[in-house]
Amino acid sequence: xxxxxxxxTDIANALNVTPSTVSRALNGGGKVSEKKRNEILALAxxxxxxxxxxxxxxxxxxxxxxxLIIPEFTHHFYSRMLAGIxxxxxxxxYQLLICTSNENQAQEIKSTQTLLDARVDGILxxxxxxxxxxxxxxxxxxxxxxxVLVDRFxxxxxxxxxxxxxxxxxxxxxxxxxEIGCRNILHIKGPDNLSTTFxxxxxxxxALRKHEIELKEELLLESSDTNLLxxxxxxxxxxxxxxxxxxxxxxxxxxxxxxxxxxxxxPEQLSVIGYADEPISTYIxxxxxxxxxxxxxxxxxxxxxxxxxxNNPEIALEIKNLETRLVIRGSCKGLEG
Amino acid sequence: xxxxxxxxTDIANALNVTPSTVSRALNGGGKVSEKKRNEILALAxxxxxxxxxxxxxxxxxxxxxxxLIIPEFTHHFYSRMLAGIxxxxxxxxYQLLICTSNENQAQEIKSTQTLLDARVDGILxxxxxxxxxxxxxxxxxxxxxxxVLVDRFxxxxxxxxxxxxxxxxxxxxxxxxxEIGCRNILHIKGPDNLSTTFxxxxxxxxALRKHEIELKEELLLESSDTNLLxxxxxxxxxxxxxxxxxxxxxxxxxxxxxxxxxxxxxPEQLSVIGYADEPISTYIxxxxxxxxxxxxxxxxxxxxxxxxxxNNPEIALEIKNLETRLVIRGSCKGLEG
Numbered sequence: 001x002x003x004x005x006x007x008x009t010d011i012a013n014a015l016n017v018t019p020s021t022v023s024r025a026l027n028g029g030g031k032v033s034e035k036k037r038n039e040i041l042a043l044a045x046x047x048x049x050x051x052x053x054x055x056x057x058x059x060x061x062x063x064x065x066x067x068l069i070i071p072e073f074t075h076h077f078y079s080r081m082l083a084g085i086x087x088x089x090x091x092x093x094y095q096l097l098i099c100t101s102n103e104n105q106a107q108e109i110k111s112t113q114t115l116l117d118a119r120v121d122g123i124l125x126x127x128x129x130x131x132x133x134x135x136x137x138x139x140x141x142x143x144x145x146x147x148v149l150v151d152r153f154x155x156x157x158x159x160x161x162x163x164x165x166x167x168x169x170x171x172x173x174x175x176x177x178x179e180i181g182c183r184n185i186l187h188i189k190g191p192d193n194l195s196t197t198f199x200x201x202x203x204x205x206x207a208l209r210k211h212e213i214e215l216k217e218e219l220l221l222e223s224s225d226t227n228l229l230x231x232x233x234x235x236x237x238x239x240x241x242x243x244x245x246x247x248x249x250x251x252x253x254x255x256x257x258x259x260x261x262x263x264x265x266x267p268e269q270l271s272v273i274g275y276a277d278e279p280i281s282t283y284i285x286x287x288x289x290x291x292x293x294x295x296x297x298x299x300x301x302x303x304x305x306x307x308x309x310x311n312n313p314e315i316a317l318e319i320k321n322l323e324t325r326l327v328i329r330g331s332c333k334g335l336e337g
Numbered sequence: 338x339x340x341x342x343x344x345x346t347d348i349a350n351a352l353n354v355t356p357s358t359v360s361r362a363l364n365g366g367g368k369v370s371e372k373k374r375n376e377i378l379a380l381a382x383x384x385x386x387x388x389x390x391x392x393x394x395x396x397x398x399x400x401x402x403x404x405l406i407i408p409e410f411t412h413h414f415y416s417r418m419l420a421g422i423x424x425x426x427x428x429x430x431y432q433l434l435i436c437t438s439n440e441n442q443a444q445e446i447k448s449t450q451t452l453l454d455a456r457v458d459g460i461l462x463x464x465x466x467x468x469x470x471x472x473x474x475x476x477x478x479x480x481x482x483x484x485v486l487v488d489r490f491x492x493x494x495x496x497x498x499x500x501x502x503x504x505x506x507x508x509x510x511x512x513x514x515x516e517i518g519c520r521n522i523l524h525i526k527g528p529d530n531l532s533t534t535f536x537x538x539x540x541x542x543x544a545l546r547k548h549e550i551e552l553k554e555e556l557l558l559e560s561s562d563t564n565l566l567x568x569x570x571x572x573x574x575x576x577x578x579x580x581x582x583x584x585x586x587x588x589x590x591x592x593x594x595x596x597x598x599x600x601x602x603x604p605e606q607l608s609v610i611g612y613a614d615e616p617i618s619t620y621i622x623x624x625x626x627x628x629x630x631x632x633x634x635x636x637x638x639x640x641x642x643x644x645x646x647x648n649n650p651e652i653a654l655e656i657k658n659l660e661t662r663l664v665i666r667g668s669c670k671g672l673e674g
Contacts, residue, residue: 065454072416082410095436095447097434253620
């Protein structure tokens, strides 16, 4: 009788861990505790496990590099996300190759091609637009190179992703503004076509609905508006605005500028909440309340999902919707109103 | 008589341009004006120019990618430098592959290897330390891949570089503080081993010397000091500090915090100048005077030098020491004292 060849799955089942963990322990790749790694190596030896030569050769064909496509580096958010990614990839012995897309799809397509040409083992990407063309992403996946999306995703792309719960994040901010008594809450929306813009606006709407406050079109502004400062000025002057929730901390700073010009004191007359917990929120006066999205954790989860998929392409789809955290600082009056 | 084969140099001489310009015009690579390109193409056609097949094959061996090694992305300085680089490389049809070193030499060595493995056509690097080992840089240059250093350089590495005139930048800041009447000027130094730290300190010293102000050891602090805030507090309390010049804008913000705690008004009692013109300098109150280093221009010059060297490896060493610009904002009292 021919002896059955021992597979990674056999070892995984015996030790009640995932095949991906076994693969990583055997190949010295990802994060496996020392104890678990020793257990796996001992059992593999006992069972006479020998790596499948084809798999082995494929493994050795790796470049140990991971590609990262992000829109830009100006926002602290992406540098924190990068730090989270690096915390995982560098421990696993991977090098990162980074490309920026500048929110431009043609550039994103080129970046994808460049990373594939550099034979990266996998790609992490923050895609530049929603509801647009995804052929390049599909092509990348068809090439067999694992892909994980971070920060933004599209329902058209079936691949692991890690996003932040923008709906709940926005909801918690506007709910707070309502709780402290705001009734005319200005919202500055983000760039068109981004899932984050849409979800934050939905969170704003839902919080108003909960508090039975009517949505007023005149309190909605677009960040892309070339006359944004003027629109804010008009809004603050004519609509008794007592609260503001903005797509980003930078947009909140625009409100600060206009409020200061109009002698509207923050937070006494106007409470403001931004989004993303960028460093600017602690530099400005008063310090800005904001929604923290855990970008470091987002990067770390994304990198782990990608390593899992590199080590085990058949792994089930992993997705994560990270909790946000409302950070209340000097720009909001107290709960007592 | 065998007809002489027309070379790029012949065309260059005839049109009084560099061979590198001709090469770029013919290969559709770098920045050549439409007019110049047409002139070159017309003459090449007229003279029956045909590319040297070996040169052509070498040219076609290009990946049209450029590697960039920078310490990190947290500072706006590097994202501006990146924008400057991209403004040149994207127009020339090159893709950027970026690696971060986190100011860690082991990481920098790995990044260099990764970029060479990806067969980049050239590398732009902000080296992580001064007076340290440079074997990896030497190895990179020996491999024939052109290298240009940006922001920091070392006299041990003979390759084109673009830096900012840190000595003059610091001198102009401290000279200004002296001119408005400051006599006890605190200086917070940058990280050890960086040419920028050294040159800014030298500029500080030279400005004091010019104004015949004695250098006082007790007014010199180190940014790496774990008790920095306490040291600033001690300094402001005990040494009648009336001016401060810091290695970075972030360090200036530390002085703001302590001054506010001690009720020392800026600029009435204490004038402060930071360095780098980071966004924080316009967010804080009062807005911070600082030294602008033209990071966009630094990136653009560096990228141009690299393209020149890619297109013409024999080109003479190009170096640039960019002028800085003193930006006076609310943190300094007026010139009248």
